[in-house]
Every structure is written in structure tokens, then in C-alpha cells.
Amino acid sequence: MLAIPKYVTAVLRSVALACACCLTLPLVAAPVEGLYEADVSVQGQTTEQRNEAIGAALEKVLIKVTGHPDILSRGELGGALGEAPSYVQEYRYRAGEVVEPQGSEPVQQQMLRVRFDPAAVDRLLRQRGLPVWSVDRPAVLVWLGFERRGKRSLYVPESDPEPQATLEQAAWERGLPLLFPLFDLEDQSAVQLSDLWGGFGTNIRAASQRYAPDAILVGLLRAVRSGWQGDW
Numbered sequence: 001m002l003a004i005p006k007y008v009t010a011v012l013r014s015v016a017l018a019c020a021c022c023l024t025l026p027l028v029a030a031p032v033e034g035l036y037e038a039d040v041s042v043q044g045q046t047t048e049q050r051n052e053a054i055g056a057a058l059e060k061v062l063i064k065v066t067g068h069p070d071i072l073s074r075g076e077l078g079g080a081l082g083e084a085p086s087y088v089q090e091y092r093y094r095a096g097e098v099v100e101p102q103g104s105e106p107v108q109q110q111m112l113r114v115r116f117d118p119a120a121v122d123r124l125l126r127q128r129g130l131p132v133w134s135v136d137r138p139a140v141l142v143w144l145g146f147e148r149r150g151k152r153s154l155y156v157p158e159s160d161p162e163p164q165a166t167l168e169q170a171a172w173e174r175g176l177p178l179l180f181p182l183f184d185l186e187d188q189s190a191v192q193l194s195d196l197w198g199g200f201g202t203n204i205r206a207a208s209q210r211y212a213p214d215a216i217l218v219g220l221l222r223a224v225r226s227g228w229q230g231d232w
Contacts, residue, residue, distance in 0.1 A: 030139040030177040035064050036089075037115040041096060050112065051085050057114035058084040058121075064175035065121060067133040076128040087124070089117045133175065138214030141179040142167060143204060145196040147222040152193050156183045163221075179211050186210070196220060 038060035042053040058081055062071050071077065096109030122132050144155035144163065157164045157180045164180055171178045181187045190207035194200070196218055208216050220231045 030137060031135050032137045032175055032177050034172065035135055035175050036061055036118045036121060037113060038064075039111050039113050041109050042093070042112040044110075045093065050091070053112045054088060054091065054114050055081040055084045057112065058087065058116060060173065061114075061116055061121060062125070064173070065133060066125065066131050067175065068131070069174075071130065074130070076130055080124060080128075084116075087116045087120045089115045091115070137175060137177055139177045139179050139212075140171070140215045140217050141181070141208050141211050141213035142217045142219065143181060143191065143196060143208075144219045144221065145193065147220070149223070152197065154183070154191070154193060154196070158183070179213055181207075181211070 038057040040053045040056045040060070043049045059072055062077070062080075063069050072081070091112055091114045094111050094113060096111040098106050098108045100106045125132050146153050146155060155163060168178055181191075187207060191203060195203045197220060204216060204218060217232065222229045
């Protein structure tokens with residue numbers, strides 16, 4: 001797996017905050033599905049274990065719905081996670097990824113997908129005087145460049161879907177819709193490697209117009225010993 005989620009999430013958090021603070025701008029928004037649901041790992045199926053996982057799921061949902069990653073550090077939501085089961089609309093268990101703890105046999109994670117009642121969650125936030133971000137979110141167009149062993153290349157999703165899936169998962173956790181260039185002949189003639197690494201924003205913006213994004217995110221990923229290093 002492409003090991004970039006940690007700083008990708010940090011970048012998308014900044015993008016989400018910037019977009020959430022610009023709700024009065026005439027943005028061409030895209031509807032986002034799944035804002036009121038989340039997947040979390042769960043240790044077992046007892047009521048206590050399930051309620052603990054439901055609290056973790058509500059935390060993820062509150063971040064997506066408000067657009068603020070630090071929403072739970074604010075005093076207005078004190079005790080809200082303890083009431084999380086009362087906001088649940090439905091939940092289901094499913095098998096997760098197989099993980100290999102060091103020195104142990106592979107173990108398959110158990111996951112819990114929780115969907116909360118949108119009206120109840122919105123009411124909770126509004127009663128506490130907190131923001132509710134519409135399901136129509138600014139669409140972010142992503143251009144990626146890779147550098148491996150001194151060789152640079154533009155990212156073409158069709159040739160390697162894993163980086164796109166990693167980014168989309170991180171974006172889903174922030175409630176942001178992502179767009180990726182088709183990288184057809186029109187894109188290939190409009191954007192060159194030198195545009196990304198040289199920071200030539202004019203060319204990138206011109207090539208992005210056909211997708212009508214609300215924001216443009218450019219990532220330069222370099223392979224290092226520990227995984228990947230990114231500039232955004």
C-alpha cells in the first residue's frame with residue numbers, strides 16, 4: 001500500500017478548513033455521500049465494545065459534518081460521544097483487513113459501519129451553536145507527480161489505482177469530493193512534468209478549467225527509505 005495517509009490527511013484537513021471557511025463564495029459544489037456514516041474497528045460484539053466503537057464513529061462523523069478536525073476539543077460537545085448510541089440509525093459488522101502484528105499470527109480485523117440519523121446529528125450541533133456543513137462540498141482536483149530513483153513521472157490513475165484510492169479514503173474521512181484528471185491527450189499536451197515541479201500555477205490552472213474544480217491540490221511525492229515524502 002502507498003504509505004502516505006498521515007500527511008495526505010493533514011493536507012486535506014487544511015483544504016477542508018479553507019473550503020469550510022469560504023461557504024459564501026460561489027462554488028460549483030459536488031454532493032458528498034456517506035457524511036453521516038463511518039467505519040471503525042471493533043474488538044468484539046458485546047454492548048460495551050459496540051458502544052465504544054459507536055462513539056469513535058460519531059467522532060469521525062462530527063469531523064466530516066462540520067469540516068473542523070478539532071471539533072471535539074471544543075467544550076460545546078462535552079459528553080456528546082457518551083450519547084452516541086442514541087443517534088444511531090443502523091449499524092453492521094463486517095470483516096476488515098488482515099493485519100500482521102509483530103511476532104504474532106495474522107489477524108483479520110473486525111469492523112463496524114455505523115450510520116447516524118442526519119437530523120439528530122445536525123440538531124445536536126445546532127443546539128450547541130456549532131457549524132453544519134452542507135452535503136454540497138467544494139470539489140478538489142488533484143494533480144500528482146512521483147519521483148522514484150531519480151526518475152519523475154506524472155500520475156495517471158488508470159495505470160495505478162492505489163494512490164487514488166488512498167487519497168479518496170483520506171478525503172472521505174474529511175468529507176471532501178476529489179477529482180482526478182483523465183490524463184488524456186488534452187491533459188498530456190497541457191501539463192508537463194516541469195509544470196508540477198517548477199510550480200507553474202498558470203499552466204496547471206489553465207489545464208484544470210475543463211474540470212471546473214473549486215480547488216486545485218498539487219502533490220509531489222518522493223520515494224524515501226521510510227515510504228514517501230510529499231510536498232503539497
